[in-house]
């Protein structure tokens with residue numbers, strides 16, 4: 001099975017700083033002035049990241065495939 005890489009982004013205009021994503025994946029997200037930002041834009045594909053994106057109350061986390069740019073979430 002070939003591994004796939006995803007590109008994660010956070011829309012800081014809509015992030016309300018709940019910390020859910022930072023707590024769940026500190027290897028990918030961190031806080032900056034009360035809003036989350038991405039610390040590792042390219043990450044191995046992982047269902048957990050979709051779960052995190054789904055749990056964001058303001059739908060601020062987006063995921064795309066790194067090669068094609070196809071949207072993984074939302």
Ligand code: SF4
Nearest residue numbers: 015016018019021056
């Ligand atoms: S889960 Fe969403 S609202 Fe909460 S800190 Fe992360 S991006 Fe911001």
